[in-house]
Each structure stands twice: as structure tokens, then as C-alpha cells.
Amino acid sequence: xxxxxxxxxxxxxxxxxxxxxxxxxxxxxxxxxxxxxxxxxxxxxxxxxxxxxxxxxxxxxxxxxxxxxxxxxxxxxxxxxxxxxxxxxxxxxxxxxxxxxxxxxxxxxxxx
Amino acid sequence: xxxxxxxxxxxxxxxxxxxxxxxxxxxxxxxxxxxxxxxxxxxxxxxxxxxxxxxxxxxxxxxxxxxxxxxxxxxxxxxxxxxxxxxxxxxxxxxxxxxxxxxxxxxxxxxxx
Numbered sequence: 001x002x003x004x005x006x007x008x009x010x011x012x013x014x015x016x017x018x019x020x021x022x023x024x025x026x027x028x029x030x031x032x033x034x035x036x037x038x039x040x041x042x043x044x045x046x047x048x049x050x051x052x053x054x055x056x057x058x059x060x061x062x063x064x065x066x067x068x069x070x071x072x073x074x075x076x077x078x079x080x081x082x083x084x085x086x087x088x089x090x091x092x093x094x095x096x097x098x099x100x101x102x103x104x105x106x107x108x109x110x111x112x
Numbered sequence: 113x114x115x116x117x118x119x120x121x122x123x124x125x126x127x128x129x130x131x132x133x134x135x136x137x138x139x140x141x142x143x144x145x146x147x148x149x150x151x152x153x154x155x156x157x158x159x160x161x162x163x164x165x166x167x168x169x170x171x172x173x174x175x176x177x178x179x180x181x182x183x184x185x186x187x188x189x190x191x192x193x194x195x196x197x198x199x200x201x202x203x204x205x206x207x208x209x210x211x212x213x214x215x216x217x218x219x220x221x222x223x224x225x
Binding site for chain 1: 116153154156160170202217219
């Protein structure tokens with residue numbers, strides 16, 4: 001069965017510093033992987049997705065993620081954090097039966 | 113276009129009461145989902161539908177029911193509310209399989225006392 005694990009429920013970075021949010025997946029077949037962002041009191045919105053094309057995926061707002069099969073990882077990065085990046089981030093994998101499985105989320109705080 | 117609309121946004125229920133959370137979409141998407149979000153637990157799938165007249169259980173369906181009589185609407189029914197159903201509920205849609213882009217409503221916060 002497919003699943004994702006997000007390491008670190010809370011991450012704090014200074015404004016302008018590198019953002020690194022970790023996600024590891026478990027899948028017996030090549031997975032489709034996603035990162036979603038949730039701003040306070042809103043629904044989730046798609047940041048980026050990996051669908052077995054390029055291993056480095058670029059998303060919105062300067063975020064990108066790299067699919068590493070050898071490490072079963074799909075970490076999310078951004079070179080320079082902005083105050084507006086403060087939000088909760090979810091990694092997800094598409095499983096069988098049209099279902100998506102979400103990680104437990106990482107809350108990102110950006111310190112001015 | 114409104115996208116995915118959920119009502120109500122907030123509701124307080126007493127134990128044993130029933131209610132329906134409404135979800136309507138105007139994007140003509142075939143796939144619709146109901147998730148619940150609990151602190152530190154991420155999102156768990158309750159029910160989903162791949163088209164009008166077709167529904168299926170997700171990870172945590174107990175205590176809930178759904179129907180899908182039209183493409184636009186996917187209501188979630190709680191028959192006998194329990195404190196364990198206190199949560200934030202999200203409806204989401206997808207155009208088709210493997211697009212990977214779920215469109216979410218703004219959520220419905222339910223408290224059962």
C-alpha cells in the first residue's frame with residue numbers, strides 16, 4: 001500500500017533562508033507524488049506534482065521538489081523563504097482505487 | 113466560477129444529532145472526495161465518487177454516508193453525531209484519474225458536544 005511520511009511537524013526558518021521540508025514515500029510501484037499547501041482557514045492547493053517525467057519538479061511560488069528513488073524521498077525546497085510562505089504543507093501519494101494518501105503535514109514558520 | 117463550495121462553514125451539534133454537509137462544484141469534475149482533517153493526523157479519506165451514481169468507501173467511512181445523484185453535488189451525511197466526529201471536513205474534486213490536482217473547498221468545521 002502506498003503511504004507518505006513527513007519528518008518534522010514544525011519547521012522554522014528565517015526570512016531569506018533555505019526551506020527544506022521532508023517527505024518519504026512507501027510504494028511498491030512508481031508513485032505519483034504531490035505537495036499541497038494550506039493557508040490558515042483555507043482548503044489545500046496544489047504546489048507541484050511528480051508523475052514519472054523529470055525527477056526535478058518545479059512548482060508555484062518558487063518551490064521545487066526532487067524525486068529520489070534510491071532514497072524513496074520527495075523533499076520540498078525553496079532557496080529563499082518569504083513571509084508569505086508561512087503555511088502548512090502536505091505531501092501526498094496517489095494510491096490504488098482513485099485515492100490520495102496524505103502525510104500528517106509540516107507547519108512552516110518564517111521568522112522575520 | 114465558484115469552484116468547490118461547502119456549507120455550512122461552522123456547525124455545533126449535540127451527541128446523537130444528524131446533519132448533512134453540502135458540497136457543490138461547478139467545474140464538471142467527475143471525481144469527488146470527502147476528507148476529514150484532525151490536528152497532527154493529516155487528511156483521511158472518508159468517501160469518494162468517480163461519477164454520478166457511484167460512491168465508494170475510503171479509509172474512515174464509519175459513521176458517515178454519501179450520495180451522488182448529480183455530477184455537481186456530493187453531500188456527506190452524519191447520522192448519529194459522536195464527539196469523535198469533531199473535525200474539519202473538506203470536499204475536493206478531480207477532473208479525471210491521474211491528473212493529481214485536487215481542488216478543495218474551504219472546509220466545514222464541525223464540533224460535536
